[in-house]
Amino acid sequence: MVYPTRIIHCGTIRARRGGNLPEDGGLFNHDDGRAILKCVAQDKKPRIFTGGRDMAISMVIIVVLMVAVVLPTGLCSFEPGAPEGGPVVKVDEETFLAMEAQALSYPVVIPAVPEGWTANSARRSAVGQTPAPVVGYLTDDGGYLQLTQTSVPLDEAVSAYDGELRSPAGTVDVAGTTVTHYTSDYRGVRDLWAFETKGATNLISGVATEDAVRQLVDATLNGTPAA
Structure with missing residues (x-):
């Protein structure tokens, strides 16, 4: 009896007719497992780490998130313009x-x-x-x-x-x-x-x-x- 077999490519699994199911009745046989492991080993790092431009964009996103979280707490402030001495704090x-x-x-x-x-x-x-x-x-x-x-x-x-x-x-x-x-x-x-x-x-x-x-x-x- 002929069953569908799987042709495994990194990132996709395609099926074609003409093969037998594994002896244990599973969805993948031994060769399939080795192919999957090979794909995992060859998997590239996320694109965010592949270039200086991507890393710069990531840093900008992190800074924006930090400002969005910390600024409302009042623990920091931002005043545009040339750096100058702020108002003097006076005590009694x-x-x-x-x-x-x-x-x-x-x-x-x-x-x-x-x-x-x-x-x-x-x-x-x-x-x-x-x-x-x-x-x-x-x-x-x-x-x-x-x-x-x-x-x-x-x-x-x-x-x-x-x-x-x-x-x-x-x-x-x-x-x-x-x-x-x-x-x-x-x-x-x-x-x-x-x-x-x-x-x-x-x-x-x-x-x-x-x-x-x-x-x-x-x-x-x-x-x-x-x-």
Whole structure:
């Protein structure tokens, strides 16, 4: 009895009459199986990976999908035009320091910073195990400094500030107050300026000119009690 047999080509299976079914009654015989495996082995990669143009198109699609998913969450933003500095974020450092002062046992002051300076960050940190308020300021010439107020003694406060090793590099006098400048031989460790006021230690760090540091020291010395 004659049954249809299969002629297998990669990608298609065609039938013609004139052959017998496999002995086990299946749809394909041993030769058919080998032919199918050969087709699979010779199968080419998806076209998306066959050229630089296709890969570029794929990347564009991925980026578009990412933007479509992330943009509505508010975690990123897009502003066309030339890159410029965005609006400065301002914080109410007076209210923050007043609230901190109520919870701390040492005097906290609100620095009388120069006109043109902007407080743009405020947070509670710790020096060692002692809570310490930190306020960051943008200077009028584009620098940035942050002031940490703590009750920890000066030498101990410098060591516990961020765990980095620093050594005294000199002192400056600001309105009769000695301010010690600490530096490090290790790359990436920022300079630290430290001075004492009645009942507190003050630490200044950031990226700004020495003149700006002096101004912040003077602003702290002439600041008003937060509580």
